[in-house]
Amino acid sequence: MDFGYSEEQVLFSNSLQKLLSDSYSVDVRRKLVAEGPGYSEDIWKAYAEMGLLALPFPEDMGGLDGTSVDAMVVAIELGRHLALEPYIPTVIMAGGALKLAGSDAQKSDLIEKIISGDLKMAVGLTEPGSRFDMAEVSTRAAADGDDYILSGVKSVVLGGDVADKIIVSARTSGETRSEDGLTLFIVDADADGVTREGYALLDGRGGADITLENVRITPSAVLGTVGQAWVIMEQVADQAAAALCAESLGAFARVNELTLEYLKIREQFGQPIGKFQVLQHHMADMLIEYENAQSLVYRSSMMADSDDAAMRGKAVSSTKVYLGERGHTSCQSAIQMHGGIGMTAEYELGDFVKRMAVAEVMFGDVDHHLARFGKLSYMSG
Amino acid sequence: MDLNYSAEDEAFRLEVRSFLENKFPKDIGERAKAGIRFKKDDYYRWHKALNEQGWVAPHWPTEHGGTNWTPVQSNIFDEECFAAGTPRQLPFGTRLVGPVIIHFGNDAQKERYLPTIRSGEEFWCQGFSEPGAGSDLASLKTRAVLEGDEWVVNGQKTWTTTAQYADWIFCLVRTNTDVKKQAGISFLLIDMKTPGISVRPILTIDGDVQINEVFLEDVRVPKENLVGEVDKGWTYAKFLLGNERTGIAGVGLCKNDLENLKTIARSERKNGKLLIEDPLFQARLSRAEIDLTALELTNMRMLFDIGDEGTPGAIASVLKIRGSELQQRFAELQMEATGSYALPWQQGALEPDWNGKAVGPAYAAARSPLYYDRRKTTIYGGSTEVQKNIITKAILEL
Numbered sequence: 001m002d003f004g005y006s007e008e009q010v011l012f013s014n015s016l017q018k019l020l021s022d023s024y025s026v027d028v029r030r031k032l033v034a035e036g037p038g039y040s041e042d043i044w045k046a047y048a049e050m051g052l053l054a055l056p057f058p059e060d061m062g063g064l065d066g067t068s069v070d071a072m073v074v075a076i077e078l079g080r081h082l083a084l085e086p087y088i089p090t091v092i093m094a095g096g097a098l099k100l101a102g103s104d105a106q107k108s109d110l111i112e113k114i115i116s117g118d119l120k121m122a123v124g125l126t127e128p129g130s131r132f133d134m135a136e137v138s139t140r141a142a143a144d145g146d147d148y149i150l151s152g153v154k155s156v157v158l159g160g161d162v163a164d165k166i167i168v169s170a171r172t173s174g175e176t177r178s179e180d181g182l183t184l185f186i187v188d189a190d191a192d193g194v195t196r197e198g199y200a201l202l203d204g205r206g207g208a209d210i211t212l213e214n215v216r217i218t219p220s221a222v223l224g225t226v227g228q229a230w231v232i233m234e235q236v237a238d239q240a241a242a243a244l245c246a247e248s249l250g251a252f253a254r255v256n257e258l259t260l261e262y263l264k265i266r267e268q269f270g271q272p273i274g275k276f277q278v279l280q281h282h283m284a285d286m287l288i289e290y291e292n293a294q295s296l297v298y299r300s301s302m303m304a305d306s307d308d309a310a311m312r313g314k315a316v317s318s319t320k321v322y323l324g325e326r327g328h329t330s331c332q333s334a335i336q337m338h339g340g341i342g343m344t345a346e347y348e349l350g351d352f353v354k355r356m357a358v359a360e361v362m363f364g365d366v367d368h369h370l371a372r373f374g375k376l377s378y379m380s381g
Numbered sequence: 382m383d384l385n386y387s388a389e390d391e392a393f394r395l396e397v398r399s400f401l402e403n404k405f406p407k408d409i410g411e412r413a414k415a416g417i418r419f420k421k422d423d424y425y426r427w428h429k430a431l432n433e434q435g436w437v438a439p440h441w442p443t444e445h446g447g448t449n450w451t452p453v454q455s456n457i458f459d460e461e462c463f464a465a466g467t468p469r470q471l472p473f474g475t476r477l478v479g480p481v482i483i484h485f486g487n488d489a490q491k492e493r494y495l496p497t498i499r500s501g502e503e504f505w506c507q508g509f510s511e512p513g514a515g516s517d518l519a520s521l522k523t524r525a526v527l528e529g530d531e532w533v534v535n536g537q538k539t540w541t542t543t544a545q546y547a548d549w550i551f552c553l554v555r556t557n558t559d560v561k562k563q564a565g566i567s568f569l570l571i572d573m574k575t576p577g578i579s580v581r582p583i584l585t586i587d588g589d590v591q592i593n594e595v596f597l598e599d600v601r602v603p604k605e606n607l608v609g610e611v612d613k614g615w616t617y618a619k620f621l622l623g624n625e626r627t628g629i630a631g632v633g634l635c636k637n638d639l640e641n642l643k644t645i646a647r648s649e650r651k652n653g654k655l656l657i658e659d660p661l662f663q664a665r666l667s668r669a670e671i672d673l674t675a676l677e678l679t680n681m682r683m684l685f686d687i688g689d690e691g692t693p694g695a696i697a698s699v700l701k702i703r704g705s706e707l708q709q710r711f712a713e714l715q716m717e718a719t720g721s722y723a724l725p726w727q728q729g730a731l732e733p734d735w736n737g738k739a740v741g742p743a744y745a746a747a748r749s750p751l752y753y754d755r756r757k758t759t760i761y762g763g764s765t766e767v768q769k770n771i772i773t774k775a776i777l778e779l
């Protein structure tokens with residue numbers, strides 16, 4: 001067993017940390033959110049230069065052949081610094097889908113542009129009313145000669161506000177809630193019939209609702225085998241969830257650091273509040289939760305690349321449940337122990353708390369993953 | 382034992398309903414249902430409607446306009462108000478400073494302040510907490526020194542709710558530094574227009590501005606604005622905080638939250654069914670509803686035990702702790718029920734003059750702001766930890 005970073009991972013982590021702490025002050029980040037565009041184009045370019053955008057792709061395409069563990073190393077830092085760029089949607093999700101299902105032409109066309117920082121992408125797998133069930137797809141793709149005509153709505157698409165291209169799931173056959181009959185399509189964000197409503201999520205990152213109205217898709221933009229997208233969707237969502245959890249872990253570390261520091265400096269009744277035993281125990285609980293969350297985050301990243309859908313799914317769902325519940329209560333304790341200060345927007349704690357809240361809900365909330373874990377563990381065979 | 386309301390109570394409920402039906406401004410109720418934030422004018426119009434009905438300060442002695450309601454009637458009143466979507470009546474005038482003036486003020490103060498508290502012509506805010514004095518309130522530093530006929534006040538208050546609306550602030554100030562900290566505090570009423578006062582708003586994590594910093598620099602306050610005796614302010618503050626804690630359980634508020642939660646869960650879908658039919662969600666909802674029922678009954682039972690005259694004492698901490706936890710839980714469950722559409726941060730949609738289009742269902746935009754806003758309930762009015770210290774000492778004698 002080995003739970004340590006490799007030498008390369010240490011280097012990568014350090015240089016990303018340096019880039020982000022040099023260029024991502026609280027004020028800079030908040031200004032990007034308040035005044036737009038909601039992320040930094042300069043940082044995106046810097047990611048490209050340091051190879052971050054090339055991480056998961058094969059070497060023969062100019063990539064670094066990285067694994068989901070490498071992605072985790074990156075995501076932890078992105079979470080610690082509350083980076084806003086659409087790294088997960090572009091590199092992990094769209095990149096992952098292209099890697100798993102793309103034709104040679106699609107790969108050579110798109111991956112190169114992702115690596116150079118010239119293409120941002122997003123993946124829309126959920127719909128209003130489908131909650132977190134990716135198989136419940138009402139968006140229809142009707143064949144029209146060799147083309148397809150898409151109509152439907154994709155909801156709360158991470159990074160959908162700035163993506164140049166959006167990969168969406170649509171039903172080419174089968175019942176609304178069937179895993180069969182789903183197909184992925186690569187849609188140009190400015191194609192005829194595409195409207196998107198962009199917004200900031202509560203952690204400041206961008207998202208969008210994407211409406212498709214008779215959008216014509218040529219065969220070259222069909223991603224993977226028609227009707228067989230489910231396995232790809234599941235794996236992409238698992239890899240995305242694993243990366244989001246890693247980000248959340250990075251934010252969690254900061255929540256604990258800020259709180260511990262505050263317990264030492266805030267005085268009431270003539271002593272640091274950290275001397276009160278009840279607060280000591282809350283803080284100890286937060287440490288216990290963090291350590292266990294970290295272990296699960298490591299495991300889900302180690303398993304996120306596996307094709308064994310059940311094993312991978314259980315690992316990712318475990319992490320989502322654990323962080324979703326225990327990260328959540330730890331955030332509540334953190335605010336509580338700060339008293340009034342914890343309620344203020346000016347203080348940074350709330351930003352980390354909100355980053356963790358997005359990771360809790362996106363790609364399935366606690367109940368969704370509890371049910372999935374139960375199904376995969378106790379109802380198979 | 383009997384769980385039923387008496388015939389008089391049932392009649393009272395109908396009377397309250399008919400008042401709300403006829404006198405509570407409909408547009409405020411509409412905005413409340415849509416999750417839009419209340420502004421000063423909303424609070425004022427509601428206050429005025431209550432005053433015209435003679436119901437604005439039910440717990441005051443009748444000679445000052447109280448209604449002599451029984452505790453059960455007060456609860457019925459709260460429940461019906463929240464169900465109708467009324468704003469929470471701002472507590473600072475009628476609930477907090479009013480009773481202090483009635484109990485400890487002189488006749489001139491009663492004549493000067495009580496009528497405008499009742500009419501709502503003058504808004505109040507509470508200047509207790511300071512940057513260095515939160516849970517340890519008695520360590521407050523804002524200083525008042527007597528110069529001729531005036532108190533000269535210097536210092537800073539913080540977390541002051543609705544100071545931006547307020548005409549008056551009631552402050553705890555230090556008037557004696559040579560004695561034990563609790564023994565050198567006085568209770569002072571200060572006109573917010575006095576030169577030397579400045580207010581800086583504080584944006585909170587829910588995206589709203591309700592609280593403020595209040596700076597006092599050589600603020601000159603007439604000597605007669607001191608309530609009761611010099612250096613006795615801590616006694617009055619304890620009396621006031623006792624009243625604050627009973628109001629804070631929020632059973633009526635939670636009952637309305639529960640109804641809203643059920644509405645959301647009947648509108649959201651999961652696995653091809655309504656969310657409210659999902660066993661995992663049902664389990665959470667059921668637990669919250671059971672806890673609320675227990676709190677409601679405990680509230681009633683404790684009121685019954687102390688009778689019409691008594692004060693709740695340390696047992697109020699039980700109600701405050703559980704009530705605030707439940708206020709948080711309902712906001713949390715509402716956010717959870719809303720799913721992904723709780724994630725877009727749509728602050729504009731909560732403002733009355735907004736004419737944009739929100740994404741997701743109509744209830745979505747207000748869900749995460751409410752969740753973050755409610756984190757305050759276990760912090761203010763004596764934090765949960767401090768309340769548990771009170772229970773430990775005063776009830777358990779540990």
Ligand SMILES: Cc1cc2nc3c(=O)[nH]c(=O)nc-3n(C[C@H](O)[C@H](O)[C@H](O)COP(=O)(O)OP(=O)(O)OC[C@H]3O[C@@H](n4cnc5c(N)ncnc54)[C@H](O)[C@@H]3O)c2cc1C
Binds near residue numbers: 279592
């Ligand atoms: C939204 C909001 C509105 C408010 N409105 C007003 C207002 O209008 N007027 C006003 O005067 N004040 C107001 N307050 C202030 C409120 O009363 C204080 O926030 C509260 O007293 C806590 O003080 P603090 O924030 O300084 O936290 P601290 O006292 O610093 O507490 C920090 C943490 O330490 C814990 N702690 C402190 N002492 C102990 C102890 N002895 N044992 C164990 N744990 C302890 C607390 O529970 C908390 O978790 C408001 C606060 C908020 C958040």
